[in-house]
Amino acid sequence: MKDWNALSDENFRQQIRSFFEAHFPKHLTHLSRYPRWADVKEWYLKLSAQGWAAPNWPKEHGGMGLDGGKLLAFVEEQERWLMGRAPYEPGIMMLGPLLIQFGTEQQKRTFLPAILAGEHVWCQGYSEPNAGSDLANLKTEAVLEGDEYVINGSKIWTSFAQDATHMFILVRTEKSAKKQEGISFLLLDMKSPGITLRPIRNILGYENFCQVFFDNVRAPARWLVGKPNQGWTIAKAMLGFERIFLGSPKHPQFALRRLEAVGRALGRFKDPVFADRFAQLRMDVADLVSTYARYADIVKRGELLGPDVSLLKLWATETFQRITEATLEAADDAGGLAGEVSLGDAALDVSSPFYTARPATIYGGSNEIQRNILAKNVLGLPG
Ligand SMILES: Cc1cc2nc3c(=O)[nH]c(=O)nc-3n(C[C@H](O)[C@H](O)[C@H](O)COP(=O)(O)OP(=O)(O)OC[C@H]3O[C@@H](n4cnc5c(N)ncnc54)[C@H](O)[C@@H]3O)c2cc1C
Incomplete structure (x- = not known):
């Protein structure tokens, strides 16, 4: 079995990227909705056949046994293609690690191989x-x-x-x-x-x-x-390392590209108000990327994330929402239409990212709760 951790992070990322580029199903790329099991089953089985279904599990349980840095690289590469949560994630990202830590031998034998094989979702x-x-x-x-x-x-x-x-x-x-x-x-x-x-x-x-x-x-x-x-x-025990994923810059980056495409299609960059707003949002995303990198370094060093990581989720999800709001406004009347719409020479879906961004401030612990955590555990304000 391959020792992925012996590779350099860059070499590892390159291998994952090549596989995704060659094999990720094109019709699933950046879906405007969360994929259902029927959408992703074939892809999951391909990952599984490759021994890549569970990048976060130890090798003795059929996982890739990746260290923090490589796991982050794997998830980031996957996010370049697959937006949103896939139905296999609760089994792989949540239950699997818990059973490995707290389950009986019988529970591990019964459930872990079935998750890897895609028999249990x-x-x-x-x-x-x-x-x-x-x-x-x-x-x-x-x-x-x-x-x-x-x-x-x-x-x-x-x-x-x-x-x-x-x-x-x-x-x-x-x-x-x-x-x-x-x-x-x-x-x-x-x-x-x-x-x-x-x-x-x-x-x-x-x-x-x-x-x-x-x-x-x-x-x-x-x-x-x-x-x-x-x-x-x-x-x-589930809420450890995973908290960094809620602050991933991928969604805001994707939304910013969509805003730029809408701006170009409709000639909006000539308008200084739009250009200013775009520049501000672009800087917000740049701030997010560097803050994320700071937390990624903590994970790569194998250290625990502190309660301050809550700020990453706040910044990521609220930047995502701000960008999608700007996109709707930039699209004018077309912002009220569902699905792909014609904008100049382009056909773009402007409303789905807006709707996809709405629940991001709710799931994974709502943003108000994240603010409470920051207030109490980081700033030491009275509870
Ligand atoms: C897309 C999506 C997928 C989900 N998937 C799952 C899933 O698979 N399994 C699952 O179990 N759950 C799931 N959830 C549920 C999610 O965990 C809850 O929505 C979340 O915990 C908030 O709980 P609630 O909806 O009951 O809102 P409430 O807790 O009732 O909160 C309502 C509002 O009050 C605010 N609020 C609440 N308490 C405080 C406080 N103490 N201080 C300040 N403000 C406060 C909240 O921030 C929120 O704005 C999902 C949610 C979404 C949106």
């Missing part, structure tokens, strides 16, 4: 109608009956639940304990009787997520990860 069942930012308020309950948990309640905003074969879910297993202390981390099969899905249509008209209802759904007790009532600690 996982979704993340955390948020509930009254538990999003305040996740510890979750009410979906699991009661132990013999060797099974019986689950009742509901999850919401579950991305790609329609595509998933399995869900990792946070459930309340102890009601009398303090909020965070009565929560467990459980795995379940989406085909279990008692599960109902209600797809939710997003502002672009796509059904990217669902509300999921549980009516006496049974999951084997041996599928509980870690110890009962310690799910909070397990869920929190």
Whole structure:
């Protein structure tokens, strides 16, 4: 098995880039919506056949075993082609590392190879109608009956639940304990009787997520990860290194190129107000790129990211939104039209990036919550 970490970062990046350039399906390049499993399955299986499905897992579990710097390079190269989150990510980026750290040998044997083979597609069942930012308020309950948990309640905003074969879910297993202390981390099969899905249509008209209802759904007790009532600690372990990905400059860079194309197609650069605004946004993106590079260096050195990394998410997502707003305005009436529109000699989709940018300030911990973290943990302001 290849020792990727023996390569220089640049050499490694070049190898990944060549493979993506040669093999990434052209019809998936920069989709204006998040891809569904049916869109990306073939590509995922190609990555898997190459041994590249899990760049972040250790080699003994079938991953590439990349160090921080190379993993970042892999994700950055992938982002050059595939915008947004793919349905295989919860299994690869979230569940896999947790099972490797906290799972039983049987759980690892059952689930890790199935994720790599694309047989199991996982979704993340955390948020509930009254538990999003305040996740510890979750009410979906699991009661132990013999060797099974019986689950009742509901999850919401579950991305790609329609595509998933399995869900990792946070459930309340102890009601009398303090909020965070009565929560467990459980795995379940989406085909279990008692599960109902209600797809939710997003502002672009796509059904990217669902509300999921549980009516006496049974999951084997041996599928509980870690110890009962310690799910909070397990869920929190997920929020380490990944936080840098939420601050990636790729979306704003893509949006800036779209703004530039709209500006050129309509001759807007002759207008000093537009030119000024474009220059400002371009500098905002340049600031983001250098701030991201600072955090990437921390990851490459193998050090832990501090709470200040929250500023990266704020800057990335809010710059993304500002650019897409400027694009709609620059496009005039065409900014109100969905899909590709004719602008001068060009055919451009001006509205999809605007809509895609909306939820970016909500998922992954809303921007208000990131500001609270900065206020409390970095600036030391009273909570
Ligand atoms: C595209 C997308 C995909 C998602 N996918 C998943 C998924 O796969 N699985 C999953 O479990 N969840 C998923 N989510 C849900 C996401 O995690 C929640 O939307 C997020 O945690 C916010 O929770 P909420 O929607 O309940 O909003 P709320 O927590 O109700 O917040 C509403 C508003 O109040 C603000 N607010 C809340 N508390 C505070 C506070 N203490 N101080 C200041 N302001 C505050 C928030 O910032 C927000 O503006 C997804 C969301 C989106 C948008």
